Amino acid sequence: MIDLPMTSHAVHFSGTVRLDGDRVLVTLAGGIDISTVSQFSDLMDQAVAFGARRVTVDVAGIDFLDAQAFHILVITSERLRMTGANLDVRAATPRLYRLFQITNLVEALGVEQPRPHPALVGMVAALSTIPATRDVLDAALKLVVTMAQAVVSGADGVSITLPRQGQLGTVAASNDVVLEMDHDQYDTGEGPCLDAATVGERFFIDELSAEDRWPAFVPRAQARGIQSILSTPLLTAGTPIGALNVYSRTAGAFAGHEKEWTDQFAAEASRVVAAAHVSESVPPLQEQVNQALLSRESIALAQGMVMQRDGVAADAAHRTLRNHSRRTGTPLRLVAEELVAGHRHATTPASGGSSPRV
Amino acid sequence: MSELTDAALDQARRDAGLSMSDLFVRYFGLGGMTPALEMEAVVHGALTASSEDRDRMVHALNERFTEMGRNHPVPYSEDEEKTG
Numbered sequence: 001m002i003d004l005p006m007t008s009h010a011v012h013f014s015g016t017v018r019l020d021g022d023r024v025l026v027t028l029a030g031g032i033d034i035s036t037v038s039q040f041s042d043l044m045d046q047a048v049a050f051g052a053r054r055v056t057v058d059v060a061g062i063d064f065l066d067a068q069a070f071h072i073l074v075i076t077s078e079r080l081r082m083t084g085a086n087l088d089v090r091a092a093t094p095r096l097y098r099l100f101q102i103t104n105l106v107e108a109l110g111v112e113q114p115r116p117h118p119a120l121v122g123m124v125a126a127l128s129t130i131p132a133t134r135d136v137l138d139a140a141l142k143l144v145v146t147m148a149q150a151v152v153s154g155a156d157g158v159s160i161t162l163p164r165q166g167q168l169g170t171v172a173a174s175n176d177v178v179l180e181m182d183h184d185q186y187d188t189g190e191g192p193c194l195d196a197a198t199v200g201e202r203f204f205i206d207e208l209s210a211e212d213r214w215p216a217f218v219p220r221a222q223a224r225g226i227q228s229i230l231s232t233p234l235l236t237a238g239t240p241i242g243a244l245n246v247y248s249r250t251a252g253a254f255a256g257h258e259k260e261w262t263d264q265f266a267a268e269a270s271r272v273v274a275a276a277h278v279s280e281s282v283p284p285l286q287e288q289v290n291q292a293l294l295s296r297e298s299i300a301l302a303q304g305m306v307m308q309r310d311g312v313a314a315d316a317a318h319r320t321l322r323n324h325s326r327r328t329g330t331p332l333r334l335v336a337e338e339l340v341a342g343h344r345h346a347t348t349p350a351s352g353g354s355s356p357r358v
Numbered sequence: 359m360s361e362l363t364d365a366a367l368d369q370a371r372r373d374a375g376l377s378m379s380d381l382f383v384r385y386f387g388l389g390g391m392t393p394a395l396e397m398e399a400v401v402h403g404a405l406t407a408s409s410e411d412r413d414r415m416v417h418a419l420n421e422r423f424t425e426m427g428r429n430h431p432v433p434y435s436e437d438e439e440k441t442g
Contacts, residue, residue: 048381209376299389315410322417326430331421332388 003180011035015043015117023054029061030117032069038096040069044076053085058142060091070103077109082254094263112266148246148265149174154253155227155246157181160234160269162242168197171242177224178247184224187215193245196231200240202259205229207251227251230259232266244269297334367401367415370432374422384418408437 013036015028024047032040044190047055057073059065065073077087088110092100099109141160149158157178162171165348168186173179187192194201205211208227211218221229234242244266248254254262299321306317321339325332362431371381374383381401382394390397392411399405407415420430 067408288383295387296389303389317412318415322388322413325417326420326434329424329429331424332417 010337013039013192015040017043017046017048019051019052020056022052024050024052025056025058027058027061029065031065033066034068037066037068037072041072044072048076048079051083055080055085055087057087057089058091059089059096062092063095065096065099070099073109074105088112093258093260094267107176130185137272138171139267142264144244144269144272145172145174148244148262152246152254152258152261152265153256153257154228154248154250156249157247158265159193159245159247160242161197161245162234162273168242169192173180177226178245181221181226181247182245183222186219188214188220190214191217192229192231193243196233196245197342198237199239200233200235202233203229203231204254206255211253211262223246225249229251230254230262230297232259232262233272234266234273236270241270241273295336298333298336298340302339305339365403365420367412367419367432368403370419370423371401374419374426375417376422379420381415384422387423388414388418390414390418 005147011031013028013030013031013032015026017024018024019025026043026047028040028043030036044148047057052248055076060350067190073087073089080087088098090112091113092114094110094114097106097114100106100109105111145160152158157173157175159170159173159178159182161168161182163169170179170182185193192205196203205218207230208218208222208229215327221256227250228248231238232244232246234244240287244262244330246258246262285300299318302321303314303317306312307314310317310320312320321335322332324330325335328335371378376384378398378401379394382390382397385392386394390411392400392407396405397407397415400407400412401412410430413436416432416434419432423431424428
C-alpha cells in the first residue's frame with residue numbers, strides 16, 4: 001500500500017469568502033485539482049471583487065493543491081498587487097508548506113510558516129545552541145524521539161536511523177522493541193525505514209497483514225506484535241540522510257494527522273543533524289587531516305627513537321616500525337604510539353632494523 | 359623486474375575501496391612526503407617513486423586491507439627482491 005494523497009475520483013472541495021475587518025478572508029477545504037479548480041478560481045475572483053487591500057487565504061483545511069491551483073494563487077496575487085493590495089496564505093500544513101517551498105512561492109505569496117506543534121516550541125531554540133559533538137547530537141535526537149513518542153498518538157515506539165561508520169544504524173530509540181525492529185530491517189536488508197532513508201520518501205504501512213512489500217521483514221515485525229509503521233525521511237538540502245520511524249501495535253494507527261506531526265519531528269531531527277555539522281558517513285576532511293597530522297607526529301617521534309637506539313638512518317627506522325606493524329597486524333600509528341609511550345620495550349624489534357624478521 | 363606493476367597499485371587501491379584522496383590522507387598519515395598529485399601519478403604508474411616511498415604507499419593500502427580482514431596482500435619492495 002503506497003501512501004498517496006486522496007486517490008478518490010470525486011475530489012471534495014469547499015470554500016468561503018467573507019469580509020473580516022478590513023481584509024477579505026478566503027477559507028478553503030479539501031483538494032484542488034482539475035475537477036475543482038474552476039470553483040477555486042471563482043472564489044478568488046469574488047475575493048478580488050471586494051476591493052479590499054488585503055486578501056488572506058486560509059489553507060488549513062486543504063489536503064492538496066495541483067499546479068493550476070498554485071497558478072491561480074500567483075495570478076490573483078499579481079492582480080491584487082496591481083491595485084496596491086496584497087495576498088497572503090496562512091495555516092498551511094507542514095506538507096503543504098513544503099510544496100510552496102518547492103515551487104518557490106513562499107515569499108511571493110506571503111505564505112506563513114507552519115506553526116510548530118506545541119510540544120516543539122522552545123525545543124528549536126534549545127537545540128540550536130548545542131555544540132557539534134556526536135554525544136550531544138545523539139542526546140538531541142533521543143529527545144526528538146522521546147517527544148515524538150509522547151505527541152504522536154498511537155505511537156508505541158519511535159526511532160531514528162542514520163548512517164554510522166558507513167552503515168545505517170539506529171542512533172536513538174524510545175524502547176527495545178523499536179530497536180529490535182530496526183535491527184530486523186538491517187538484518188534482512190529491507191523495510192520501510194531503509195527505503196525512507198535511501199529513497200527520501202515517506203513509507204507507510206497501514207496494516208502489516210495486508211503488506212506485500214518487504215516479504216522478509218514484515219513477518220518479523222508481525223512476530224513482535226507491530227501492526228503499522230510510518231517511516232519518514234530525514235533530509236538535509238533535499239538529500240535523504242536517514243529516517244524517523246514510528247511503530248504501532250494498532251492497525252491504522254497513523255491514518256489521521258499523525259503523518260503531519262511526524263513530518264515536523266522528522267524536520268526537527270533533520271535540522272538537528274544539519275546544525276551539528278557532523279557528517280554521518282565519512283569524517284570531515286579536516287578531521288581526517290588532523291588525524292593524519294597526529295599520526296605523522298607519533299611516527300616521526302618513534303622513528304627518531306629507533307634511529308637513536310639502532311644507529312640507523314630515517315628510512316631504515318621507518319622500515320623497522322613498518323615491518324613490526326606488518327608482522328603484528330597493528331596499524332603503524334599504534335606501533336609508534338606504543339613505542340613512544342614506552343610500553344613496548346620488551347617487544348619492539350631490537351637493533352638491526354634492516355633485517356626484518358617476518 | 360618488478361612483479362607488481364604500478365597499474366596493480368591502482369587496482370589494489372580500488373580493491374581497498376579507497377579514493378585517491380583517501381589513500382593520500384592515509385599515506386600522508388604514515389609519514390609520506392610526496393605531494394598528492396605526484397603520489398597519484400606513482401599509483402597510476404606515470405611516475406616512479408623510491409622503493410622506500412612506494413613501500414609507504416603499499417603499507418597505507420595494506421593497513422586498509424588489514425581493516426578489511428585481509429593480511430597485507432600488496433607486496434613490499436623487499437618481497438619482490440626476494441622472489442625476483
